[in-house]
Amino acid sequence: MNRIWLGHSTFLITNEAGNRLVTDPVDTKSLPTLRHVTADVITVSHRHFDHCAVERIGGTPVVKESTEPETVAGFSIRGFSVFHDEVKGAKRGPNTIFLIEADGERYVHCGDLGHMPDDETIAALHGCDVLMLPVGGVYTVDGKTAWEIAKRISPKTVVPMHFFMPELGFMLEPVERFLAAAKADPAPIVIEVPTRDE
Numbered sequence: 001m002n003r004i005w006l007g008h009s010t011f012l013i014t015n016e017a018g019n020r021l022v023t024d025p026v027d028t029k030s031l032p033t034l035r036h037v038t039a040d041v042i043t044v045s046h047r048h049f050d051h052c053a054v055e056r057i058g059g060t061p062v063v064k065e066s067t068e069p070e071t072v073a074g075f076s077i078r079g080f081s082v083f084h085d086e087v088k089g090a091k092r093g094p095n096t097i098f099l100i101e102a103d104g105e106r107y108v109h110c111g112d113l114g115h116m117p118d119d120e121t122i123a124a125l126h127g128c129d130v131l132m133l134p135v136g137g138v139y140t141v142d143g144k145t146a147w148e149i150a151k152r153i154s155p156k157t158v159v160p161m162h163f164f165m166p167e168l169g170f171m172l173e174p175v176e177r178f179l180a181a182a183k184a185d186p187a188p189i190v191i192e193v194p195t196r197d198e
Contacts, residue, residue, distance in 0.1 A: 001105050003130070005194030007031040009051060009111065009162045011132060012039070015102040019073035022061070023098070023109045023132070024051040031167065040073035043098045045111020046084060050168070067096060076101040080121045084139070085114040092139065097121065105129045108155070112140045112162065122152050131155035134162035136172030143178030150182075150189055157190040 004012045008031065009024040022039040027049050038058035044065045045051055054063050062072045067079030078099045084092035092114065100107040106128040113134055117125075125131070131153055134140035140162055141149065150158045163175040175193055182191055 001103050001107065003107070003159075005159070005161070005196055006034055006037065007165060007196050008168060009045075009109075009132070009134065010034065011109070011161075012037060013075075013100065013107060015074050017074045019075065020059075021073070021075050021100065022057055024111060025053045025057050026050045026168075027053045027056070041075055041077070043077065043096075043100070043109060045096045045098065045109070046094060048092075048112070051112065064098070065096070074102055080117070080124065082110075082117055082121065083114055084112050097125070099125060099128070108132065108153070110134060110149075113149070114140050116141075116145065116149060116152075125153050128153065128155045129157065131158045132161050133158055135160040135175060135178035136163040137177075138172050142173060143175075144181045146178050147181040147185065151185075151187045154187075155189060157192050159192050159194055161194065 002014045008026040010026045011023045013021045019040045021041040023043050039061040042054050042061045042063045069078045080097040082095050083089040084095045095111045098109045107130045108125050108128045109132045133146050135143045135146040160175050160178050164172040
């Protein structure tokens with residue numbers, strides 16, 4: 001699979017067959033480049049505006065929000081129910097982690113994860129190829145907690161997301177706080193900070 005970061009928690013993932021999956025599409029008033037993106041599948045971790053702008057994505061995509069295992073356009077997708085905060089959703093509601101498999105690779109997109117997942121979820125995600133993990137605090141786990149999650153899941157590569165971007169218009173912690181936590185307590189995980197082509 002191939003992935004391109006489109007900003008915030010939005011990635012475009014393409015499998016070897018050329019089918020396209022978009023994760024958590026952010027409202028394009030913030031990131032206008034999404035206007036030209038098309039997809040076969042969209043995963044939505046929760047119904048907050050910066051993660052569910054499915055109407056902004058072209059094509060006739062299947063929108064995947066449930067945790068039920070399903071194969072769509074060559075992507076095997078399974079969801080895990082978690083929370084958007086550290087108090088079982090009392091502040092911000094539920095969230096879904098998606099495990100996306102294709103071409104012999106396992107990608108995990110954590111949406112707006114707000115806490116350390118339970119042992120059963122960690123075990124199901126353990127050793128994935130790519131872990132896309134929020135690190136910006138405020139609305140999700142912060143950089144330090146994100147690194148603890150990454151170490152427990154032990155992916156080959158972790159891609160931080162949902163961190164401060166000036167154009168988004170709301171405050172999050174910068175990605176550097178996550179990188180500092182990783183530097184202070186290193187683990188054999190590749191960290192790939194995403195960049196966006198305009």
